Amino acid sequence: MSETTREGVQQSNGRVETSHHPETDPQRKDKNYYGIPPIKHAHWTWQIPVYFWIGGLGAGVHLFSTVAQLLGHRDEALTRTSRYTVLATMLISPVLLIWDLGRPERFYNMLRIIKLRSPMSTQSWSVFAYGNLGGLIAARQAAEDGLLGRDNFLVRLVKLIPARFLSLVALPVGLNVGSNTGNLISATSVPIWARNWLFMGPMFLTSGLSTAPSWLSLVLHLTRSGEEKTLRTLHRAEKATLVIEAGLIGASLVRMSKWSKPLFSREVAPLFVGGTLLGGITAPMALLFGKESRQKSILASVLALAGGLAFRFAIIKGGRISADDPEAYFTFASEANAPQPEDKI
Template sequence: MSGGFRDGARDAGRRRRRGRGEQAVVPDAEFASYYGRPVLKRPEWKPLDVAGYLFLGGLAGASSLLAAGADVTARPALARAAKLGAAGAIALSLAALVHDLGRPARFLHMLRVFKPTSPMSMGSWLLAGYAPLTMAAAAAEVSGRYRTAGAAATAGAAALGPAVATYTAVLISDTAVPSWHEGYREMPYVFAGSGATAAAGLALAAVEPAQTGPARRTAVLGAVLELGALRLMRRNMGQAAEAYEEDRPRAWLRAAEVLTAGGAALAAGAAGRGRVLAALAGTALLAGSAALRLGVFHAGVVSAEDPRYTVVPQRDRLTARSRTGEP
């Protein structure tokens, strides 16, 4: 690996020394890594745990927003489903995280430090504040008591909901995994749209169509944001986008696109069409959101295992800097 980087540095040095009209005497070195071994350590996270954690966090955060809106617009059935969905999703999300960590104490140890520059630290504190609010809102809804406290908890969860739905995108983009890191600009928008479609899907599947107007609109807007941001991300991330075209990531992302687009189309036409169509739309949206997270996860594993996704972009950046004279 070190030899490969030295070759790249020498190539860049030769290019800096050449004049504009001069031809290279020695051809540029071809890509190679140290005995073909990965430059990065392959992510050892469990796919279902981590993809489930990413999916359920988005579902919970967006459901809290939907619950607050339903309360304001006097849609009690929608509010109840969204509050219970947010509480259940965040509980399962924390369970998936703890299962991947191995011991519950490891999550608690994250709360020993408050570091604003660390997505992991800030995410841990965010979950520690958000989860009790969703539980309180759900408990007040189920018991029918403490309405004022329940309304305050619902509002607090809604305020934190957007951060809960998107902070996992910042978390994975802050790693060295190429197909995650190179998408850091658009990944939060992808996750925001995916969380919105999941929350809308849960509401459509669980609530009578008469009260699901906000969920149908959320499904359409979330699908447009998710699919549009995903395409933009893959177009802007350079060579790292190739990892999304490998067999397993491509299959999951293709399924996500079909399910999300189809679910949004069904949701848009579900008004007044009966419970079955709405439930079908909701199921498709939930499945599409989960498939997206699995596709993103597996693309990250692919890009970490192949050294060229790490080394070649670094050499390209060295070449670009040498041409512009940047240090």
């Protein structure tokens, strides 16, 4: 060994480049174990964000039609669209959810117990109850629409279903389907989700509710049905919920503070900034606040719906990046950054 090499080895001894210890390795400021994530991310694939979107839509649509019912606003087209939409969303949702299970054939174990502390448990029960209620209500609608045949025993039986009463019963359940998804992801160890426990549920509910009038007005416009007043109301509701959604996203970003970084990462920014903030909120708002026309309304609806889907994907993908970042988790799980039992908000 030459003298210079020996010297080099001796000088570098204590600061070997492959060595881990962060305090002595000048290239590494962060403290962690070879960059291996200290927590594991959720395995959830595309089915889960799509379910979040569809479930939120089903909840929002029902809220809209039930409020219309309560206010005595009767519009056959609105009621019909809303009831069939709820049925469709609640037929698709369990398929997506069961598909995502590691052992799909054991899906029924979800209804084995009720656990109020587990949002996954309350969510399963809510989807179960809401799906059944929505099914009964849609059956009554189908009977009235003559889809079940004319005046046979089945039709007479189905027409006994008190659809308007069941709509009221289903309202809180449906709202839970829409908001509980947010609480579900915030009740984890993933920094970006857990930090935002206060606004996650409201944000998901509002996003679902902003897609609902978009969907309803889209269907009514495309089928050229629905009363003028309904469409005006839908546009007003769309604008109002988009504004509230934008406000809640802003509040969430403040609350997530530095842990919101994954939303602006290269992978997620197109979905979050492009798809949600610009495409899903700003663009439809610009279209809706201008002079109203059918084409513009249809375009705004499509954009808002796509924005809602992009938003769910952005949040789920952002959570994966957040969970895989040791620095994010360690700063989060130190001092008072993580939510503490004594925290009120």
